[in-house]
Amino acid sequence: MSNETDYRAVVNPIYLTAKTAVCLMADAEIPGADEIVRKLGVNHSDLGMADPDMMLGNELVVEAKYRTMCRLIEESGIKTNADLPCGYTPKALHMTEKGLRFVGLDLPIVAQEVEPVILSLAAHPDQIQIHGIDATNLDSLITALSDVDGPVCISTEGMMMYFTESEASAVVSNISHLLAKHGGCWITPDPEFMVQFFLTFQSVLGEKAIRKLEDSRKTATGQSDVLNLTNSFIIRPTDIKGTLETSYKFLQKHNLKAERINLAENMPELNAYRKLTPDQITAFKTAMANCFYWKITLDENQKLQTEKQETKPFELSYTLKDKMFSASLSGRMDTITAPELLKAWEKEKAENEITAVEIDCSGLQYISSAGLRVLLMIYKSLEDKSRFRMSNVSDDVLEILEVTGFDQFLLRV
Template sequence: MNNMINFEGIEIEQELLERTNPIFNTARMTLFQLAAAGHDDAKDVVQKLNLTREDTQDSKTVKADEDDLFINSVVMEVRYFTNGKIAKESGFTEVDLPCGFTPRAIEFAKSGKKFVGMDLPATINEVEPAIMSLLDEEQKKLVNFEGVDATNYQSLKSAFDKIEGEVCITTEGLLMYLTDSEMDVLCDNIKKILAEHGGYWITLDPEMPFLYLLIVKSFYGERTREIMWQSKYRIDDKSDVNAIENTITISVRGDVQENMKNAMNYIKSKGFKLERLPYADHVPEFKSLENANPKIVAQIREGFKRICIWKITVDESVNVDISDVGAESFNADASIDGDRLNLVLSGNLDTLSAPELLANYEKIKKDNTLNSVFIDCSKLEYVSSAGLRVLLIMQNDCEDGVIMKSCNETVIGDLSNTDIEIL
């Protein structure tokens, strides 16, 4: 290749981090919903971040109405407090993945418990100073934040290596945004972490659609379908991701029992043991329901008996390799050939590496006339949704688009719903 280009030394700005993974916008959304439910710590964080209802709840094309905000505030409070309650009861170090902008760190620190919040760098850059400013010096010693990509084992391992003893990993509002290939990687990563540290993984995400349906139907009856679709469209629009499309998130459409069976079999196939804990055994009193019709509240609480939280542990009969995975390190070589940018990518194009690729592409584009991008993928192992978003930015930005050569089956699957040409 001629005209080789050096990728080193470019500063990655917050705005670019947000563009490569706008899904973190939903973290602001849920924080505001928790504050709307009456949570004082959430209100304090909202004030620190200067968030408004319009900024957090309205998407590019859909304005959130009162019904939408109310329902989501109830759902947010239910899942937030239940997750936190089980994590506290574990006695382990709580690892919130992703931590979002929620004030759980404040809650844990005030009660003298250790808390580690992990999320995308774009989120951590904002939430860490806001949360820390609300803690005293002793409380700050109990809290730590780490910018990670949940699908990048090296980033997770580096963060978990700072933690001693068993961990309770909680994932709240994450799984429904992952593709099946991302879900595979996440499960493998969590399995390695738990095999090394001990503890368990708590998630409400697989049965979250049941919880949402229960609450919407209890309050709005015949309008259930309308409200659910409006909310889903708004969230998808806000995050630029089609949520609830993977195997582990149990759809309330079609054969629900078969969907449940497939999700449970999937988690077991990944080398885990699964215990389903009924919501009814773990939910506290909720501020958002204080003024609600008692009959509706009773109906919701009865429904909690049929919806479960998933407690996931490593199946000890499965051999787990917890060695480092050095191949995940991302690298890019670039050169210009006329009006074509040639790239050789290796490792994982994920949330951590995608901003680097986009920043360098836009710098090259500024200094050169580009009509196409040719990518050698023979050493590229994996593309996350953030990586895919950068590839599509380049695809839409160049007249002749992007051509990718020598992709493995995983990458081909990730690109299947795009018009990117694969050789």
């Protein structure tokens, strides 16, 4: 691997899905999207979505989401929109034209790439800030919003489904903390994204829908390296009632409550209708009456928990002796910090023969899938897997390893 950017891309490839989204927005002629795509130099054909039916279904979902979310954010009356994750969309341009302040939050690799593009296209660049954060990392979010006065409308499109159970829980807890600190609300289509996909594809593609949906799912999981696209926050179309209950309980644990907002009642007219027959448009609009976005707020009836758990900064130290790579980790290993271990490992591996690895986790407080991905890469590159050892794993980290199934590999010996 050649440079810093490569390591950041390797630990969390989910960011690639955001490039697909902005290309679909350009197809739907959402203002600003085409300029962004051109400035990024993204090539549609690299994104693995060539099938016209699959593109049409995805374009409808993406345009409906983008336009409805913009409307809901504006109608919230809140003057600051914190878009978590902002990806590469033109939302900053739209929101600032409507007089809102826009704070874009995404992984450092995305923030760094999108910031100059958005600022160069903005009529009100002074109203736009873009920050590199990790949604599981509360300190990074608090810092990014530190100079925001008044309430925030946090918007989340296309992120929650990529998280493991522990990551989703960390993110929901962080959002609860931000709402307690700043006031405001959290608006998101994510909990019922599967329902929106399913009903969109079914209403316009009929019998082909299931096959095309499966192809879309494969593209999303292939790009993101995430297999399941589900956790306790996400509603499953096969058990809406049961999973709604689970999701409400999940929010309650973090002092939050949800109001479901009907998509058909709030969706503006879409450009993508130009690609549909009148019957398809009617079927699509009828189907959207069964889709809901969520407006989530603090549950004032519950005790507020604004106290923040102390986190130590991430630290890595390591030695190489007798072909053994011994590393000691402390603090949080997430998308922001995991590249450090990967970089150290790649450097040592390139220069030395390594036959054994020992990772001391006594100071490790939290590990996200980006951290797990790095440990798995190290594990896989050992010829004799039995010579990989993790020691002093805390109960919290052990739980994450067990729930994700990584314990089967990483803690075998």
